[in-house]
Amino acid sequence: MELFQLETFLAVAENRSFSRAAQKLHRTQPAVSQTIRKLESDIGEPLFDRSSRDANLTDAGRLLVDYAEKLLNLRSEAGSAITELRELHAGKLAIAANEFTSIYLLPVLEKFRHQSPMIKVAMQRSLSSQIAQDILNHKVEMGMLSFTPDVPGLRCIVVYKDELAFVMHPRHPLASAKEVHIRQLGAESFIAHNVPSQYRAKVLEAFRRHKTPLNMQVELPTIEAIKHFVAMGNGVALVPGICVEGELKRGELVHVPVRELKFERKLRLIYRKNSSLSHAARAFLKIVEAIASEKKGRYAFESELR
Numbered sequence: 001m002e003l004f005q006l007e008t009f010l011a012v013a014e015n016r017s018f019s020r021a022a023q024k025l026h027r028t029q030p031a032v033s034q035t036i037r038k039l040e041s042d043i044g045e046p047l048f049d050r051s052s053r054d055a056n057l058t059d060a061g062r063l064l065v066d067y068a069e070k071l072l073n074l075r076s077e078a079g080s081a082i083t084e085l086r087e088l089h090a091g092k093l094a095i096a097a098n099e100f101t102s103i104y105l106l107p108v109l110e111k112f113r114h115q116s117p118m119i120k121v122a123m124q125r126s127l128s129s130q131i132a133q134d135i136l137n138h139k140v141e142m143g144m145l146s147f148t149p150d151v152p153g154l155r156c157i158v159v160y161k162d163e164l165a166f167v168m169h170p171r172h173p174l175a176s177a178k179e180v181h182i183r184q185l186g187a188e189s190f191i192a193h194n195v196p197s198q199y200r201a202k203v204l205e206a207f208r209r210h211k212t213p214l215n216m217q218v219e220l221p222t223i224e225a226i227k228h229f230v231a232m233g234n235g236v237a238l239v240p241g242i243c244v245e246g247e248l249k250r251g252e253l254v255h256v257p258v259r260e261l262k263f264e265r266k267l268r269l270i271y272r273k274n275s276s277l278s279h280a281a282r283a284f285l286k287i288v289e290a291i292a293s294e295k296k297g298r299y300a301f302e303s304e305l306r
Contacts, residue, residue, distance in 0.1 A: 003075060005039040006068040008032055009047060013065055016054045091119050093280040094140040096126040099223055100240050101144035104160050104267050111287050119280045128197070135272060141281050142271045146240075147198055148304060153273050156304040159288055160267040164199060165241040167253045169233045175254040182260040186212045189235035191226050194219035202263055203238060210260060227253065240265060242298075268304065 011021035012032065022029040040047050047061035057065070097105055102123060109121060124140055132149035134140050148156060166185075168175055174184070185207075193200065207214040217235065220226050223243050230237045231252045238261065247253040269288060271277060277285070292301035 001039065001042050003072065005035055005042075006064075006071060008035045009039055009061075009064065010068050010072070012036060012048065012055050013057055013061065016056070018055060021055075091278060091280045092122065093119060093142070093278065093284060094122045094124060095142045095144070096124045096131045096134050096140040097144040098125065098128050098131075100243060101128075101146060101267055103240075103242050105144060108284070108287055108291060111291070112284055115287065116280065116283055119283075132270065135270060141278060142269060142284070145268050145270055146265050148268065149270065154270050155273045156268045156270050157285075157288075158266045158300050158302040158304055159269050159292065160242065161298045161300060162240050162242045162265040162267060164203070164238050164261055164263050164265065165244055165248075165255045166236065166238055166258045166261065167227075167230060167244055167247075167255050168236040169230060170251060170254050171233070172236065172254070174236075174256055177256050179257045179259055182206060182210045182258055183212050185214075185236075185258070187215075189215055189217040191229050191235045191237045192216040192219045193223060193226060193239075194221055199263060199265060203261065206260055242267075 008021065008025065008027075011024050012018055015021045015024060018032050018036075019029050022032045025032065036047065043060065043064070045060035046058050047064060049056040049058055095105065102125070105123065109123070112119070112121070122140075124134075126134060126140075126143070128145055128147070131140075131143040131145055132151040132154060135143050136151065136153060145156075146162075166180070174180055174188075204214065218229070220229065223239055226237050226239060227244060227247055229235070231247060241255070244253055244255070248255055269285075271281065289301040292299040
C-alpha cells in the first residue's frame with residue numbers, strides 16, 4: 001500500500017467517479033482504474049461496488065477512507081515539521097557543559113534565543129570526563145571542554161582562551177600590587193575548588209616546584225561559592241578568569257597576576273566528526289563564529305587539528 005494509491009482512492013471516493021477523479025489528479029481514467037485495482041489486490045478486498053453507476057464504497061472502502069485520510073495528514077504534518085526544523089521554528093539542541101564552561105555559553109545562548117526562540121535548548125550539567133562519551137553515545141549533540149579529549153571521532157573548535165585569575169577582596173594587602181611571585185603566597189589562605197582537574201594539578205605542581213606551601217584552608221563545591229566567599233573578605237582564590245569578569249568590573253574582587261601561574265586555558269566546543277549536525281546546531285555554530293569575529297581578543301573560532 002503506497003501513499004499515491006491512497007491519494008487516488010480518496011479522489012475517487014470524494015468525487016464518486018473514476019473519470020472525475022482522473023481529471024482532478026491530471027491522469028487518465030485507465031491509469032486511475034489500474035491504481036485502484038492494484039490497491040484492491042494488495043488489500044485483498046474490493047473497495048468500490050462496480051455494479052453501481054456511481055463509485056459507491058464497499059464496507060472495506062468506507063473503513064479505508066478514515067485510515068487513508070490519517071496517513072495522508074501525517075505525511076503533510078511530517079513535511080511541515082521538517083520545514084519548521086529547516087527554518088528553525090522547531091527542534092531541540094542539547095549541550096553538555098560543567099559549571100565553568102557554561103559561563104562562556106551564556107552570551108551565545110542569549111543571541112541564539114533571539115534568533116531562534118522556538119528552538120528548545122537543554123544545557124546539561126556533566127562531568128568533564130564524561131562529556132566526550134555522552135556525545136559519542138548521542139546523549140547530547142555538543143559539549144564544552146577545557147581540554148582536548150583523548151577520544152577519536154570528535155571535532156574540536158577552540159572558542160575562548162582563558163587563564164587562571166588570582167583574586168582577592170579589594171582591601172586585601174596584595175590588592176594594590178601590579179604583580180606577585182608565587183613565593184609571596186605561602187602564607188595566604190586559599191579558598192579552593194574541591195573538584196579534581198588538570199589545572200588544579202598544574203597549580204599544585206607549580207607550588208611544589210617553587211617550594212612554596214599551598215594552604216587550602218577551605219574547599220567549596222562550586223566556583224560561584226568560592227567567588228562569594230572571597231568577596232566577603234575570606235582568603236584568596238585561583239579561578240577561571242571568565243568566571244569573575246562581572247565581579248572585577250563591579251569592584252567586588254581584584255585580580256593580581258602571578259608570574260609563575262600564567263596558565264592558558266582553551267575552551268573547546270566539541271561534536272561528532274562524522275555525523276550530520278542538526279539545523280539548530282549549525283545555527284548555533286554560526287553564532288559562535290560571529291561572536292568570535294565581533295569580539296576578537298580571547299574569543300576565537302579555531303578548528304583544532306587532531
